Amino acid sequence: MSLVDHLPSSTRGRSATLVGAAGAWAAAYWVNGRLWDRVFYDLFDMAPGERLTETLHFFFYDTVKIALLLSGIILVITVLRSYMSIERTRALLGGRREGAGNVLAAGLGVVTPFCSCSAVPAFIGFVSAGVPLGVTLSFLIASPLVNEIAIGLLLTLFGVKITLAYIGAGLTIAIAAGWVLGRLKLERYVESFVFETTLGGQVIDSTAGLSFNQRIQMGVEEVGSILRKIWPYLLVGIGLGAVIHGWAPEDFFTDYAGPGNPFAVLIAVGIGIPLYSNAAGILPLVEALHDNGLPMGTLLAFMMAVVALSLPEMILLRRVLKARLLGIYIAVVGSSIVAVGYLFNFLLA
Template sequence: MSVTERVRAGSSVRRWTGLAGAAVVWFALYAVNGRFWTWLVGHVFGLDLTSRLGSGVLFFVTDSVKIVLLLVGIIFVVTVLRSFMSVERTRALLGGRREGVGNVMAAGLGVVTPFCSCSAVPAFIGFVAAGVPIGVTLSFLIASPLVNEVAIAMLFGMFGIGPTALYIVAGLLIAVVAGFTLGRLHVERWVEPFVFETRLRGQVVDPSIGLSWDDRIQMGLEEVRTILRRIWPYLLVGIGLGAAIHGWAPADLFARYAGAGNPFAVLVAVALGVPLYSNAAGVMPLVQALHDKGLPMGTLLAFMMAVVALSLPEMILLRRVLKPPLIAAFVAVTALGIIAVGYLFNAVLPA
């Protein structure tokens, strides 16, 4: 083996060893994140984790670290993968006549990824940057928090197979139709331009040119740094807002203004749900309590869907990569779908 070949072999070993070590560290940090902050906030600092202050602080630090880890991991992996394929080629593969199929596939992927609305944003950014059609990525963004296995299991245990099946079908339908509709509006012009750029050492490059593995890894690291630098203020503000309103359960207000006798109950439910921030498991106890008070299932599901699929922290995070017209269109189309499903469920499953 020549000196050049030995140098190349040694470089390759260092590269893959470094990547393997980084992956192990990433998975370890992600695995211990919740337990570490629970111990630190609850035992070291002595905050009551059931109080508004304690649960809010725990929520902020845990979600901040979790979302940063997701951003780092997903953006790095997606950037390296997209270095093998140009944006135009990806769009040609996933767009056009196959876009409707892409929406269904993206919604299905969202179902099996147990993200809350903010946790789904890193994957959304990676998909958009990879050239996946914007309508397809929006289907994923809607479905990921809206329909997940935790909510399915809890709904089935509380209310049985009928409401659970309707919830799954309705959630997927909202994600597919909303994403397809927004894709037909050609809303790519409302995505921030930097998302579509592939850069290497500060220069925009065409991924279709020959790149070494070192180039691809460097590209991934640079993309992580660039996006984190651009969105970290939005990240902290969004999660901070979510922490401030975390655990706020307007049970009395909800029961008063969204009761069975109010024809605008579904609209009220969605309006109350959007400012909140929680995952499906977190909001389910409130849903059960309100159901016990006699509120219709459609109103409750509309509230739950609004909480998990549309939240102010999510909008703040998305603002760094999407322009206000697209965020407004995303909220409007998704909210209309949720409202329609709420009234439909109230007609099919009255309280």
């Protein structure tokens, strides 16, 4: 029996159920920090401020906190996203010229985020439907870079100022990089089978006609699906963050990637590109590094490199992009991220 079968059929009953669920979520989020304070400081009588205590506290507190944030964000966004399918997105982008198309594509990439495993079918669908290559790449850059999970977690962890700066930088990178790549006329470096894919000449909206209860069910299933896929990386990211938070010397990261090192952003981006993670997995590590003195520009560049240029996504894109275009794509996006990192270090100092 699915969740839909348990939801009230009346609008009033459904609304009451959703409000109650939202209240339970908020209560769990509020209790989380106090719970682990009691467990470690009172139950186990561990002294606050000690390395082992802070490491364990950070790990358990952040694991629950990130899981709650992910569950809430994914559920809400999936329901909203059910009204904007990939086919509808493709229809909106088709026929758009470069420039305006890049801006629209980047904006749509924020509200219709696709994970790296969706990059290949999205790319094929857009290009085969006549969407210009540069416009398609703007969409693919923005989708993982400025996604709902990154925005929600950044807002919670670092506040409005940093979140808006990240969104603005991410959109700028997506628009500018897509425009540059489009102007280079690199279509010949797209694998030929992409242009041979047919879609029947018809846009099919697979989410049309769904009831609200069914959209809620879709959101719950998406929460379970995503958490099952990312939980190992989530725990690794939080674990690394916990170790750094509790054990790393305070001056270690400031010495090697602090404002005094002119190559700090380059080093951060170079480390970030081969890593495999997402906003949920990398943000606990970013939070811990920030607590240990790393400049925000360096951290955001590191996060962007991990999220936008992850190795698995590059492997997937290699199926549709020839090596030369993939190399150019990495170079353009990577250099844009480096520039943003240095700019933020200057502006946010």
